[in-house]
Amino acid sequence: MPPRAYPTARQKRLGAELRKMRERAGLSGADIARFLGGERAAASHIESGRYGVSADRVRRLAAHCSATDKHLVNALAAIAEERGKGWWEEYRGRLSPGFLDLAELEHHALHMRAIDMLHIPGLLQTQAYAKELILSSVSEPSEETEIRVEYRMRRREIFDRPQPPTFQALIHEAALRMRYCRPDTMREQLGFLVEASSWPSVSIRVVPFSAQITGSVHSMLYAGATIPQLDTVQLDSAFDGGFLDAEPHLIKYRALLDSVEGISLDADESRKFIHRVAQET
Numbered sequence: 001m002p003p004r005a006y007p008t009a010r011q012k013r014l015g016a017e018l019r020k021m022r023e024r025a026g027l028s029g030a031d032i033a034r035f036l037g038g039e040r041a042a043a044s045h046i047e048s049g050r051y052g053v054s055a056d057r058v059r060r061l062a063a064h065c066s067a068t069d070k071h072l073v074n075a076l077a078a079i080a081e082e083r084g085k086g087w088w089e090e091y092r093g094r095l096s097p098g099f100l101d102l103a104e105l106e107h108h109a110l111h112m113r114a115i116d117m118l119h120i121p122g123l124l125q126t127q128a129y130a131k132e133l134i135l136s137s138v139s140e141p142s143e144e145t146e147i148r149v150e151y152r153m154r155r156r157e158i159f160d161r162p163q164p165p166t167f168q169a170l171i172h173e174a175a176l177r178m179r180y181c182r183p184d185t186m187r188e189q190l191g192f193l194v195e196a197s198s199w200p201s202v203s204i205r206v207v208p209f210s211a212q213i214t215g216s217v218h219s220m221l222y223a224g225a226t227i228p229q230l231d232t233v234q235l236d237s238a239f240d241g242g243f244l245d246a247e248p249h250l251i252k253y254r255a256l257l258d259s260v261e262g263i264s265l266d267a268d269e270s271r272k273f274i275h276r277v278a279q280e281t
Contacts, residue, residue: 006092007049009101009243010108013230014079015049016245017072018061022047025065035064055080075226087154094147101243102221103155105232109223111166113257116219116236118178120189121169123156124196124204129189132181159201168203170260176206176277183281190278197271205264206273217260222253 004011022032033043036057045051053061055077062073088103106112106123114121120129131149138145158164176190197204207213219236233244233253244253265273 003045003050004052006097008097008104009232010079010082010104011052012049013232013245014053014058014076015047017076017230018053018058019047021062021065021067025067027065032061032064035061053080069229071227072229075230078226087157088151091147091151095144095151098242099148099151102234103151105221105223105234105243106155106158106165108225109165110226111224113168113170113222113224114220115170115172115217115257115260116175117172117217118175118219119180120175120193121171122152123158123167124169124193124202125152126185126189126192127153128185129181132185136180159199164201166201166203168205168261170205170207170257170264172207173209173273173277176274187278187281190274190281193274194271194278197267197274203267204270204274205261205267206270207260207264208273211263213263214259217256220253220256222250222257 007015022029029043029047030040032046033040036042042051046053058077058080059073062076067073086104086107088100088107092100114123119125119133122130125133127149130152131145134145134148159167171193179186181189193204196202221234221236223232223234225231228250229247231245231250233249235242235244244250264270
């Protein structure tokens with residue numbers, strides 16, 4: 001089987017965790033290749049996510065590396081067992097890989113927390129708002145504009161599942177008042193936010209201008225996995241996104257989220273605040 005040309009972020013994460021496991025055991029790539037009975041390149045491809053690996057092989061590698069964290073091993077084996085392609089694969093070649101990786105991340109997350117400083121969170125955008133927001137960053141409408149809007153709307157399907165992930169959105173007042181779109185579009189968007197705040201798995205908290213923010217805060221998404229070691233941070237960008245998963249980064253962003261939550265309005269106050277801003281729009 002030839003190596004994958006474009007492994008997904010999740011496939012690369014599995015390989016990276018296997019590499020960390022090997023390094024903690026003090027083994028080289030050549031050691032793993034000999035254990036697997038293959039060439040040195042095969043071990044490299046596994047650790048880069050370019051080769052698939054079975055759950056059984058994950059467990060064998062873990063045993064060979066004397067890995068004792070059974071929760072991590074079980075979680076990695078579960079990732080290895082995943083088969084089939086998600087709906088986002090329909091857009092490969094039509095959108096950049098970063099967009100696809102974000103949908104994959106959201107699909108597998110058990111819980112998510114987000115900070116949005118200047119925009120309404122993508123998962124909670126209306127179609128009209130999303131389109132006008134995207135158009136504000138490009139020179140003119142194109143086929144890709146329509147594809148990006150369609151894709152953004154489909155990402156929200158995670159909330160239609162019998163057991164959807166929990167999602168806490170910490171939205172700065174600036175995002176509620178920024179004018180990327182017509183007033184009627186913004187009123188519709190704010191009304192949708194009020195509606196979404198009543199969904200069982202969604203919590204919306206507003207950070208008002210009056211709140212004092214300590215340090216630098218930027219938009220980001222924290223996606224919680226089955227175990228904390230496999231959590232991921234996605235840093236927001238207008239055209240793509242970057243992913244962080246090193247433990248120091250996870251600790252830093254968990255603290256940042258807690259700090260911003262601490263200065264935000266509670267859920268009921270936030271709902272009233274959004275309604276008031278909508279009336280002023």
